Amino acid sequence: MGRFLASLALALAVAAPATAAPPDLSKMGAAELSAFLRSFPKGGELHNHLGGGIPAEDLLAWAVEDGLCVDAVELAIRPTCAGENLRPAADYQGNEALRSALIDSLTTRAPGFRGRSGHDQFFTAFGRRGMSPLRAGDGLAETLEGLARQNTFYAELMFTPQFVASRAVGARVGWKGDPAATKAALSAAGLEGLVPAARADADRVLNRAREVMKCDTQQARPGCQVTVRFLFQAMREGPPEQTMAQLQLGVATIAADNRFVGLQLVAPEDSFDATRYYDTHMRIVAELTDQGRRTPVALHAGEVTLKLVTPKSQSHRVRDAVFVAGARRIGHGVALPQETDADATAAEMARRGVLVEVQILSNQVILEVDPADHPYAWLRKKGVPVALSTDDSGITRTELSGDYVAAVRNGATYADLRTAARNAIAFSFLPGEGLWLDPNGYRRPVAACAGQVGAAEPKGACAAFVAGSEKAREQWRHERLLREFEARF
Ligand SMILES: [Zn+2]
Numbered sequence: 001m002g003r004f005l006a007s008l009a010l011a012l013a014v015a016a017p018a019t020a021a022p023p024d025l026s027k028m029g030a031a032e033l034s035a036f037l038r039s040f041p042k043g044g045e046l047h048n049h050l051g052g053g054i055p056a057e058d059l060l061a062w063a064v065e066d067g068l069c070v071d072a073v074e075l076a077i078r079p080t081c082a083g084e085n086l087r088p089a090a091d092y093q094g095n096e097a098l099r100s101a102l103i104d105s106l107t108t109r110a111p112g113f114r115g116r117s118g119h120d121q122f123f124t125a126f127g128r129r130g131m132s133p134l135r136a137g138d139g140l141a142e143t144l145e146g147l148a149r150q151n152t153f154y155a156e157l158m159f160t161p162q163f164v165a166s167r168a169v170g171a172r173v174g175w176k177g178d179p180a181a182t183k184a185a186l187s188a189a190g191l192e193g194l195v196p197a198a199r200a201d202a203d204r205v206l207n208r209a210r211e212v213m214k215c216d217t218q219q220a221r222p223g224c225q226v227t228v229r230f231l232f233q234a235m236r237e238g239p240p241e242q243t244m245a246q247l248q249l250g251v252a253t254i255a256a257d258n259r260f261v262g263l264q265l266v267a268p269e270d271s272f273d274a275t276r277y278y279d280t281h282m283r284i285v286a287e288l289t290d291q292g293r294r295t296p297v298a299l300h301a302g303e304v305t306l307k308l309v310t311p312k313s314q315s316h317r318v319r320d321a322v323f324v325a326g327a328r329r330i331g332h333g334v335a336l337p338q339e340t341d342a343d344a345t346a347a348e349m350a351r352r353g354v355l356v357e358v359q360i361l362s363n364q365v366i367l368e369v370d371p372a373d374h375p376y377a378w379l380r381k382k383g384v385p386v387a388l389s390t391d392d393s394g395i396t397r398t399e400l401s402g403d404y405v406a407a408v409r410n411g412a413t414y415a416d417l418r419t420a421a422r423n424a425i426a427f428s429f430l431p432g433e434g435l436w437l438d439p440n441g442y443r444r445p446v447a448a449c450a451g452q453v454g455a456a457e458p459k460g461a462c463a464a465f466v467a468g469s470e471k472a473r474e475q476w477r478h479e480r481l482l483r484e485f486e487a488r489f
Helices: 002-015 030-039 056-065 089-093 096-106 118-128 132-150 164-175 179-187 189-210 240-256 272-275 277-291 317-325 342-352 360-364 376-381 400-411 414-426 461-467 470-486
Strands: 045-049 069-071 076-078 084-088 152-159 227-235 260-266 298-301 329-332 356-360 386-388
Touching: 002 329, 030 400, 045 056, 045 356, 045 376, 056 076, 056 096, 056 132, 076 096, 076 118, 084 089, 096 118, 096 386, 118 360, 132 152, 132 189, 152 189, 152 240, 164 179, 164 189, 164 240, 179 189, 179 277, 179 329, 189 227, 189 240, 227 240, 240 260, 240 277, 260 277, 272 277, 277 317, 298 317, 317 329, 317 342, 356 376, 360 400, 376 386, 386 414, 400 414, 414 470, 461 470
Parallel strands: 045 152, 152 227, 227 260, 260 298, 298 329, 329 356, 356 386
Antiparallel strands: 069 076, 069 084
């Protein structure tokens, strides 16, 4: 009997909601907040560019291993050592002054480096980082290890398979006057025949990452525990038929391979092509995805300010991404409050459950938006779901925990951060029914799991429910981690 009561008490302790008062983060000093949010389970990372997430030190180490060179004038890693001003990468690793200058060049850590704005230093850094596609798996491993170190186990990473081949089909076919006609012409030219090669790109990257992390061995690294899915990203530069070819290959690849879960459009949103073709790109996405109904879509939108684009150009970006293209998630959305009818757009996003992937630290560097002025607080007030993510942590030299700290500086409470972390799985593009009936609210779990959320293992009908849904499986794991974390206070 005693043992029965003890096990009953244990079961109740596991299943009962946390009763202690949540901590007041606004009263924590910088060190306390940093340590607290580092171990806080952050659910997932929904906005992370695989190429921009790698620290400069790793890029330099790989350049040395691969026998690459550094352009001594541009301070850029190059794939060849044939040409002027090129010195072996090893020279830079072994000399502190040279190494430091190269890290400055590959990141945004030195404000005003060579007179560039944060925006220009950030976007030009990609061309200097010498990120070889052959090292993408090493980069993925680094990213996953970083998330595991921060108690976070789901990643939806942006990845670009078959870039050259797909855009070549677009260049050959040309623009046929509208998205529907161009889509038919791209298919007739055999674009979808590239799907097996795109899947093979994913195989290579994932296999290499698992090899680096020693997965399936006794020495398996914690990063092996992170679930990875890819967003097929296309570049919003060049003629629209080339961007469309990438997106169309993405739609076909997502349909064929469940490791790919959605689309993204990338490149500086304020560039000449991104700006002049913005409307065309939205119509292309709408055509290819049936406004997001056939294929999940996340779009960078509103990652601009009036320093970068005209008021007219800024006035409709998020609105069109939602209403024209059918985006289910918006990357950044910083300029939404400056758009025409911003309140109505935000209200509709809240109604539809369109989430904003907020990147406070990236926006501070690239857009010069002070964290205290970031619209994260306004979005929450409007009922728009939000998640926190890093963008390109290898260039900005940040970590996901740092974005959570910045969110507190923007006024977020512990409850807000708990919602943001849960949103990072609930609004992922993982298939399956979610554990919660009220995403962004999190008061009502599905009936099968009522009273069980946070326990170590699901039981009965809940076990069957969780086993049958990829999304619910990740949510179950997160709730267990959250319960363990909250047991400390
Ligand atoms: Zn981004």
